Amino acid sequence: xxxxxxxxxxxxAAGVFGLAVAVASAPASAQRKSAQEQRKEQxxxxxxxxxxxxxxxxxxxxxxxxxWTGQQLPAPSKLIKVFVNKSRCFTLVDRGAGLDAAxxxxxxxxxxxxxxxxxxxxxxxxxxxxxxVPDLIANNNDAGGNALGGLLGGLVGGNAGALIGGLNFKKKxxxxxxxxxxVRSSEQVAMAEGNAKxxxxxxxxxxxxxxxxxxxxxxxxxxxxTELGQVITLAYLQAYTDIIGQLGGLPGNASAANxxxxxxxxxxxxxLANSKGTGKAVRTLDPGMMLYPTxxxxxxxxxxxxELGNKGWVNSTMTELAR
Numbered sequence: 001x002x003x004x005x006x007x008x009x010x011x012x013a014a015g016v017f018g019l020a021v022a023v024a025s026a027p028a029s030a031q032r033k034s035a036q037e038q039r040k041e042q043x044x045x046x047x048x049x050x051x052x053x054x055x056x057x058x059x060x061x062x063x064x065x066x067x068w069t070g071q072q073l074p075a076p077s078k079l080i081k082v083f084v085n086k087s088r089c090f091t092l093v094d095r096g097a098g099l100d101a102a103x104x105x106x107x108x109x110x111x112x113x114x115x116x117x118x119x120x121x122x123x124x125x126x127x128x129x130x131x132x133v134p135d136l137i138a139n140n141n142d143a144g145g146n147a148l149g150g151l152l153g154g155l156v157g158g159n160a161g162a163l164i165g166g167l168n169f170k171k172k173x174x175x176x177x178x179x180x181x182x183v184r185s186s187e188q189v190a191m192a193e194g195n196a197k198x199x200x201x202x203x204x205x206x207x208x209x210x211x212x213x214x215x216x217x218x219x220x221x222x223x224x225x226t227e228l229g230q231v232i233t234l235a236y237l238q239a240y241t242d243i244i245g246q247l248g249g250l251p252g253n254a255s256a257a258n259x260x261x262x263x264x265x266x267x268x269x270x271x272l273a274n275s276k277g278t279g280k281a282v283r284t285l286d287p288g289m290m291l292y293p294t295x296x297x298x299x300x301x302x303x304x305x306x307e308l309g310n311k312g313w314v315n316s317t318m319t320e321l322a323r
Contacts, residue, residue: 045209046237047244049089054129056090056180061135067167073222073229076134076236080178082220083240084132089247093128130180130189132243134236136166137175137193172198172227174235178243190246194239196231209233263304263319265289271312275301282312290322 058077068075077096084092094102102125109120166175173196180190210233215224223229265288270281275298285291289306291314296303302316 046083046086047089047241048087049244052091053089053244053247054091055093055126056084056130056132057093057095057128058084058132058134059095061133067136071222071226071228073226073232074220076176076232078220079223079233079236080132080134080240082215083237087240087244089244090130091126093126095128099125128183130182133179133181135177135179137177167228167232172231174228174232176232176235176239178236178239180243180247190243192239192242192246194235194237194242196234196238198227198231200234201227201230209237261293262322263291263293263302263316264322265291265314265318266320267318269314269318271304271306271310271314272301273312275299275303275313277301277313282310285314285318291319 058080060075060077066075081092084090105114105120106122108114109118114120166177167173175193175195177191177193179188181187182189210224210230215221223233265285267287269285271283271285272281273279283306285306291304291306294303294305294311298313300316301313302319303311303313305311
C-alpha cells in the first residue's frame with residue numbers, strides 16, 4: 001500500500017473519529033443549553049390556571065417612588081393586571097379608578113337620582129381574598145453610576161432612594177418583588193423575586209410575549225415597546241410565575257377557609273353549655289360583648305368563644321356581625 005493511500009485512510013479515520021467525538025459530546029451540550037433555554041422560555045410566557053385561585057386586587061406599595069413616570073411607563077400595577085387577566089389564575093377586582101366610578105354611581109343611587117330598578121346598592125361589591133403588591137428590590141449597591149437609585153436618591157432622599165435601586169439604566173437590569181397578602185388574616189401568603197437583564201429580551205420576543213399579549217389594549221404598551229420596559233416585564237413575569245407556583249395549594253374558597261367574622265352581642269343573653277339549652281349556663285352575656293364563632297351550628301344556635309376563652313352556645317338572633 002502506498003504512502004499516499006495510507007495518508008488518505010489515516011485522514012479519513014481521523015475525520016470519522018472527530019465526527020464521533022462531536023456527536024457524542026453534542027447531546028450533553030444540547031441538553032445543558034436546552035435546560036437554560038427552557039427556563040427562559042417558561043419565564044417569557046404568562047402562566048395559566050385551570051381555575052381561579054381566588055379574588056385579588058393589585059395596588060402600588062404605600063412608600064413607592066413613582067419611578068415609572070420618568071420613563072413614560074404606566075404604573076407596574078397595570079402590567080401585573082395584564083398578567084392576572086391573561087393567566088386566569090385570579091378574579092381581578094378594581095380598587096382604583098373603576099371603584100371610584102362605581103362608588104359615584106352608588107352615591108347617585110342613594111340620593112335617589114338613578115332610575116327605578118337600577119339594581120345598584122349595598123352588598124354587591126365582590127370582596128378581594130388577596131392583595132398583590134409589585135415593588136422594586138432595594139439595592140444600595142446601585143446607588144452610583146446610572147442606577148435609578150443614584151439618579152433619584154438625592155431627590156427623594158433617605159430610605160426612599162434605596163427603594164428604587166432595583167433598576168439600572170446603564171446595564172438595563174431590573175430586580176423586582178411581588179407579595180401577596182391574605183385580606184382576612186393579613187398573613188403574607190407568598191413572596192417572589194424576579195430579575196432580568198437586557199440579554200434576556202430575546203426570549204420574551206421569541207415567545208411572542210411582547211407581540212401577542214394585548215399590552216397596547218391594556219394601556220401598558222410602554223412595557224412592550226421600550227427596552228427597559230421589556231426588561232421590567234420579564235422580571236415581573238418571572239416573579240408572577242413563581243407566585244402562581246407558591247399559591248397552588250391555596251384553599252378553593254378563601255372566605256370559608258378563614259376564621260369566621262366576630263359577633264357582637266345585641267341584647268342580654270346566656271352562653272349555654274349545649275345547643276339544646278339544657279344544663280347550667282356557662283355565663284351571662286351583656287350587650288356589646290365580642291364573641292368568636294367556632295363554625296359549629298345547630299339551627300339558630302351557634303357555638304362561640306368569648307374573649308376569656310369560655311366556649312358555649314348562643315342564639316344567633318341575639319348577635320350581629322361585629323363592625
